[in-house]
Amino acid sequence: MALYQSQKARFEKMGVDMRRMHGIMVRDTFDDAQRYTSGGVRTSELRRLGHPFGRGRAAGTAGRGGLKRGSKGKTKIASLPINYQSGRLRRSWSLKLTKGSGGAQTYILGNNAPYAKYILNPSGTRKMVGRGLWGHSAFTKMESGTMGLLARRARARNKAIIDEMRRRNRRP
Numbered sequence: 001m002a003l004y005q006s007q008k009a010r011f012e013k014m015g016v017d018m019r020r021m022h023g024i025m026v027r028d029t030f031d032d033a034q035r036y037t038s039g040g041v042r043t044s045e046l047r048r049l050g051h052p053f054g055r056g057r058a059a060g061t062a063g064r065g066g067l068k069r070g071s072k073g074k075t076k077i078a079s080l081p082i083n084y085q086s087g088r089l090r091r092s093w094s095l096k097l098t099k100g101s102g103g104a105q106t107y108i109l110g111n112n113a114p115y116a117k118y119i120l121n122p123s124g125t126r127k128m129v130g131r132g133l134w135g136h137s138a139f140t141k142m143e144s145g146t147m148g149l150l151a152r153r154a155r156a157r158n159k160a161i162i163d164e165m166r167r168r169n170r171r172p
Contacts, residue, residue, distance in 0.1 A: 003153060007160035018165050019105060023097075025157040026107040030095045032153055033109065036133055037090045039083035052077055053129050079131045080149060082119060089113045122148060 011021055046052065077083075084090060092113035098106045111120060124130035134148040147155065 001156075004156040004160050007157045008163060011160055011164040012167075018161065019103065021161045021164070022105065023107075025154065025161060026095065026109070028157060029150060029154045030093060030109060032150055033093050033111075033133075034090055036081040036149060037084070037093070039081035041077055041083040043085060046077075046083070049076065053079070053131065055124070055127055055129060079129075080133060082131055082133065089116060089119060092116060 007025075014021065014024075016024075082089065089111065092111050094110050094112055096108045096110070098108070100106065113119075118125050118128065119131070120134050122130050122132075122134045132148050133150055
């Protein structure tokens with residue numbers, strides 16, 4: 001709710017149209033994606049903690065089978081931001097604008113790192129738990145299929161834009 005309130009106040013101050021607000025919102029989501037893939041925990045620290053985001057024998061924090069989905073975070077490290085290793089994941093975010101007929105515009109946010117589909121997978125993989133950027137995380141009480149952090153933040157911004165445009169278009 002705090003993000004919604006701050007975005008609503010921000011958009012009220014802007015004297016721009018909805019298309020421009022939409023572009024600003026998408027750019028903010030792109031910045032969020034980069035920020036939440038820039039964690040500062042070193043590989044050596046993850047190793048020392050028994051690879052807390054892993055599943056399997058190497059993931060010593062949750063018993064023989066490794067950390068399981070929904071195990072309520074038996075790690076001292078937050079699931080987000082995703083830790084910065086080589087920097088490739090963070091650098092590989094892309095944002096593409098497609099303009100359609102009638103002034104419609106569509107933005108596509110993606111990540112081109114070859115391993116992004118594994119790290120960003122909402123449910124995690126056989127060897128790694130989900131981190132909650134796109135969808136639910138094993139470290140939260142969210143149900144499967146629940147929106148991840150980026151989607152929740154984008155939804156709050158979108159609601160603020162719509163509410164502001166409705167306010168501007170009200171007839172006295």
